Ligand SMILES: Nc1ncnc2c1ncn2[C@@H]1O[C@H](COP(=O)(O)OP(=O)(O)O)[C@@H](O)[C@H]1O
């Protein structure tokens with residue numbers, strides 16, 4: 001459940017009155033998501049998403065995230081626009097917390113994509129990278145290799161072993177491998193960095209929304225494809241879906257020779273990135289917290305797959 005803060009009807013109506021969007025009709029908390037509080041807002045004119053940024057968000061970074069949404073939407077990516085208030089501001093403050101009103105996009109997140117949907121996701125990701133090319137905002141990746149090492153160190157060997165006895169050795173070996181082989185020289189761009197199925201809205205085979213840009217940053221472009229591959233190409237039981245992989249890669253389009261060679265290493269990195277945050281959260285989320293912890297072992301198994309399959313994981 002991701003509604004950490006309650007907002008009284010009067011507070012909501014007062015907030016909405018600062019925008020040229022009609023009058024408040026209803027507001028419902030949205031249970032999905034883990035990071036921020038979200039409400040589905042209905043006004044006399046349209047639907048919107050109201051996001052309240054919770055403790056993990058550095059408000060100084062909001063202009064980057066919200067500016068990126070506006071830039072991509074203007075270029076034609078299926079990304080929600082930020083609604084600006086009467087004074088032109090992209091976010092406001094309520095009870096000491098930043099809030100933004102965002103365009104509501106239709107569509108549903110799928111659990112088990114079809115190849116046609118995976119192809120559309122690949123194409124939408126390529127479009128996002130193209131459309132972001134002239135975005136001037138800058139944000140470094142705050143969850144890159146050095147931070148994975150820090151997060152695993154914070155977990156401690158005993159903590160990792162409490163998740164799985166083999167995890168401390170797996171993590172130590174893989175960090176050493178990635179630090180020695182990370183392809184720092186590849187082309188860079190603004191990337192989404194978290195394009196999981198729950199961050200993509202689909203209408204049949206069409207991508208109607210790319211959402212949740214709060215990990216977006218400038219990093220290796222092909223790393224974004226590797227993240228997306230690691231998130232989309234496995235069944236719930238961990239089985240690799242070669243058909244989804246082939247469709248996602250075909251939808252994305254051709255990579256440079258260097259990027260294609262680097263994909264297996266980038267995918268191992270992607271698996272480690274999500275193992276790191278999930279393991280940290282697994283050990284540090286109180287039992288009575290409102291959010292459901294995500295299993296780090298899902299990505300330990302994907303890492304083992306990428307280690308074993310190498311380039312075969314990306315065969316056409
Ligand atoms: N622009 C949008 N249009 C439609 N639904 C949205 C939009 N933004 C968020 N949502 C809904 O809210 C949920 C949580 O949003 P998300 O940004 O993923 O939160 P979190 O950052 O906490 O994970 C999404 O799963 C989706 O159902």
Ligand SMILES: N[C@@H](CCOP(=O)(O)O)C(=O)O
Nearest residue numbers: 033034035194196212274294
């Ligand atoms: N995609 C990440 C979790 C990030 O949460 P989100 O709800 O903000 O996308 C994972 O699966 O570990």
